[in-house]
Amino acid sequence: MKILMVCLGNICRSPLAEGILKSKLPKDSFTVDSAGTSNYHINELPDRRSIEVAKKHNLDITNQRGRQFSTEDFDAFELIYAMDTSNYKNIIKLARNPEDISKVKLILDEIPEYELKDVPDPYYGGENGFENVFKMLDLACQIVAEKATLTR
Numbered sequence: 001m002k003i004l005m006v007c008l009g010n011i012c013r014s015p016l017a018e019g020i021l022k023s024k025l026p027k028d029s030f031t032v033d034s035a036g037t038s039n040y041h042i043n044e045l046p047d048r049r050s051i052e053v054a055k056k057h058n059l060d061i062t063n064q065r066g067r068q069f070s071t072e073d074f075d076a077f078e079l080i081y082a083m084d085t086s087n088y089k090n091i092i093k094l095a096r097n098p099e100d101i102s103k104v105k106l107i108l109d110e111i112p113e114y115e116l117k118d119v120p121d122p123y124y125g126g127e128n129g130f131e132n133v134f135k136m137l138d139l140a141c142q143i144v145a146e147k148a149t150l151t152r
């Protein structure tokens with residue numbers, strides 16, 4: 001199964017989501033990747049604060065480089081998780097048909113009765129925003145991993 005995590009820049013939230021989900025799934029039967037809807041940070045490393053919060057939780061995300069989401073990703077992935085509703089809308093704009101649209105979900109919708117719909121964009125905030133984002137993505141990815149392992 002192939003799962004894609006998408007945010008705006010592909011340097012803060014989706015690299016964390018990629019790293020966290022990868023750590024919860026067996027490598028042989030799952031592909032996890034991430035992308036940004038913008039072209040702002042192509043080929044860049046994740047944000048230093050994302051690298052640090054991942055490291056604090058024993059994850060290394062320094063192998064990742066920024067890339068932009070494209071229409072071909074609808075063919076390459078079975079599940080596409082948007083970090084927030086703005087990312088969701090930008091992905092849906094590129095969809096070609098109902099099947100493309102059906103692959104796209106909001107990551108926080110995976111957590112039952114969660115108070116938030118959007119993973120807050122931590123880019124312009126402090127370090128604490130990144131820890132907060134890590135915790136909610138860890139919770140969501142645990143549920144995604146359990147579901148994916150059952151339906152594989």
Ligand code: 4NP
Nearest residue numbers: 007008009010011012013123
């Ligand atoms: P991300 O955060 O979408 O979680 O990677 C952002 C990174 C960069 C920018 C915005 C959000 N930016 O405007 O450059």
